[in-house]
Amino acid sequence: MSEQLQFTFDVNGENFTSAGEASVATKKNLRMLGYPPDIIRRVAIAMYEGEINMVIHAGGGFATVTVYPDKIEIILKDNGPGIADVALAMKEGFSTAPENIRSLGFGAGMGLPNMKKNTDTMTIESELGVGTTITMTVNT
Amino acid sequence: MAQYNHSVSLNPEKCCGCTHCLRHCPTEAIRIRDRRAVIDSARCIDCGECIRVCPHQAKKSVYDSLTDIPKDKFKIALPAPTLFGQFDNLEDIDYVLQGLLDYGFDEVFEVARAAEIVSDYTRRMIKTAKKPVISSACPVIERLLSLRYPLLTDNLLDILPPMEIAAKYAKREVLKNHPELSEDDICTVFISPCPAKVSYVKNKDAGERSYVDYVVSMSDVYFELLGVMKGDSLSPVPVSRTGMIGLSWASTGGEATALFNEKYLAADGIENVVRVLEEIDNGSFPELEFVELDACPGGCVGGVMTVTNPFIAKARLQNLRRYLPVAENHADDGDGVPDELKNQFTYNYAPQTIGSSRAEAMRIMIESEELKKQLPGIDCGSCGAPTCAAFAQDVASGNANLSECVVIMREKFKDLYKEEGENGK
Numbered sequence: 001m002s003e004q005l006q007f008t009f010d011v012n013g014e015n016f017t018s019a020g021e022a023s024v025a026t027k028k029n030l031r032m033l034g035y036p037p038d039i040i041r042r043v044a045i046a047m048y049e050g051e052i053n054m055v056i057h058a059g060g061g062f063a064t065v066t067v068y069p070d071k072i073e074i075i076l077k078d079n080g081p082g083i084a085d086v087a088l089a090m091k092e093g094f095s096t097a098p099e100n101i102r103s104l105g106f107g108a109g110m111g112l113p114n115m116k117k118n119t120d121t122m123t124i125e126s127e128l129g130v131g132t133t134i135t136m137t138v139n140t
Numbered sequence: 141m142a143q144y145n146h147s148v149s150l151n152p153e154k155c156c157g158c159t160h161c162l163r164h165c166p167t168e169a170i171r172i173r174d175r176r177a178v179i180d181s182a183r184c185i186d187c188g189e190c191i192r193v194c195p196h197q198a199k200k201s202v203y204d205s206l207t208d209i210p211k212d213k214f215k216i217a218l219p220a221p222t223l224f225g226q227f228d229n230l231e232d233i234d235y236v237l238q239g240l241l242d243y244g245f246d247e248v249f250e251v252a253r254a255a256e257i258v259s260d261y262t263r264r265m266i267k268t269a270k271k272p273v274i275s276s277a278c279p280v281i282e283r284l285l286s287l288r289y290p291l292l293t294d295n296l297l298d299i300l301p302p303m304e305i306a307a308k309y310a311k312r313e314v315l316k317n318h319p320e321l322s323e324d325d326i327c328t329v330f331i332s333p334c335p336a337k338v339s340y341v342k343n344k345d346a347g348e349r350s351y352v353d354y355v356v357s358m359s360d361v362y363f364e365l366l367g368v369m370k371g372d373s374l375s376p377v378p379v380s381r382t383g384m385i386g387l388s389w390a391s392t393g394g395e396a397t398a399l400f401n402e403k404y405l406a407a408d409g410i411e412n413v414v415r416v417l418e419e420i421d422n423g424s425f426p427e428l429e430f431v432e433l434d435a436c437p438g439g440c441v442g443g444v445m446t447v448t449n450p451f452i453a454k455a456r457l458q459n460l461r462r463y464l465p466v467a468e469n470h471a472d473d474g475d476g477v478p479d480e481l482k483n484q485f486t487y488n489y490a491p492q493t494i495g496s497s498r499a500e501a502m503r504i505m506i507e508s509e510e511l512k513k514q515l516p517g518i519d520c521g522s523c524g525a526p527t528c529a530a531f532a533q534d535v536a537s538g539n540a541n542l543s544e545c546v547v548i549m550r551e552k553f554k555d556l557y558k559e560e561g562e563n564g565k
């Protein structure tokens with residue numbers, strides 16, 4: 001296929017309650033494309049966690065999902081504060097989420113590890129004060 | 141997968157092609173074609189939402205008529221607990237049970253009794269089951285899971301719904317008490333609050349037939365009962381054998397609270413249910429042990445085949461159960477759930493995909509993403525599709541024409557008008 005299928009979502013950082021909507025929309029699209037349920041679930045979880053992160057830490061951003069013949073690629077791009085120590089951030093249980101977010105049940109420090117776990121590749125490019133771009137792929 | 145038999149149908153004479161059902165269908169199964177609603181059978185989950193919102197009573201439930209029940213058979217009525225909440229000033233359930241006998245049933249077996257047995261077994265098996273356990277009582281949820289959340293079908297409670305167990309036990313009891321009867325002489329009649337139960341019975345796989353023979357509408361039975369329950373209802377003969385738990389199953393949270401386990405979630409109304417399932421499917425709430433989901437608002441009391449407002453019915457049931465024992469029916473001793481009460485159903489994953497192949501689906505989706513940019517995005521429904529996105533997909537898959545969009549046509553018309561005006565000058 002020469003043309004590629006791409007969905008872009010504006011993840012609204014001002015409305016915490018709408019976080020996760022891009023993940024639901026992507027799930028619906030992948031279902032209609034006939035992907036098996038386990039692939040859909042992995043993409044949905046990785047994307048959901050990423051979306052939540054963008055809303056909690058970066059005031060929102062953009063999520064782009066591209067469907068390739070052999071893989072699904074998710075790019076999450078924000079202009080937030082950046083991640084100071086990526087290796088530390090990848091540790092399970094490490095979290096910088098504020099208390100009000102934790103009281104909602106988020107911020108357990110499982111977001112990034114969960115994204116890593118559910119995808120086949122994941123790269124983080126982050127610069128302090130500039131923003132973070134996370135690229136994940138799930139092989140299909 | 142065999143053709144699925146639905147129990148929601150349309151009366152084309154009453155349908156005027158308005159967009160009420162279109163907007164409320166949770167699976168976007170409805171389109172308006174030639175000013176009539178058309179239901180896509182592969183997407184419909186029999187939730188009854190379109191019946192609820194149709195202002196012209198054009199959508200209706202399909203169920204057995206009371207006159208379909210053969211008169212010469214030994215007829216067992218299986219009233220859902222919701223039935224008892226329909227009556228005003230009812231002092232005791234026994235009056236309803238007597239009414240069913242007076243109407244012509246030979247025996248009554250309360251479905252609430254089977255519900256209490258299911259609660260007992262659920263408490264027992266939840267310790268070892270895959271969590272969260274999802275209730276199998278509402279057939280809409282079962283179908284929704286198999287269409288959209290196939291990975292969660294493993295979490296469905298592996299016990300038959302109370303209706304099925306009641307039918308099984310009732311037949312067994314009657315055969316024992318009436319040795320002169322054979323199984324062919326008996327029939328079971330479920331008095332249902334919703335069309336989804338009708339679908340459940342109609343779609344049982346061939347190898348495993350339902351023990352329910354007829355499913356009738358609660359509202360039909362209600363009006364018949366009003367006739368026979370008046371008059372000399374001094375002392376009803378049958379005595380209800382239902383406790384608090386059995387009656388509580390009629391409304392949301394009843395099944396869940398009966399487990400005496402606070403790690404539960406209970407949600408009702410199909411839109412809420414879908415939102416909850418999305419979250420659970422994403423692995424949220426790892427601490428949950430039991431999930432009760434009811435498609436109808438308020439639970440079974442909100443079914444479209446009932447007559448009373450669901451909240452009033454719930455309040456009446458609370459009053460009726462006030463002095464009842466916690467439960468009157470219990471599971472057999474021993475470990476686990478007996479095989480005969482287990483759900484043998486296999487779930488076929490049948491998602492609603494677009495196109496016959498991945499390549500075609502990709503083409504349709506790319507095209508519809510492009511088309512979406514031309515559409516107004518106001519989801520007015522005038523084209524016959526529930527949303528502009530759905531319309532774009534219908535156009536891309538060749539099932540609709542872009543000129544059916546009234547907003548696009550209006551713009552075209554304006555341009556034309558302007559052009560003609562300029563030419564005329």
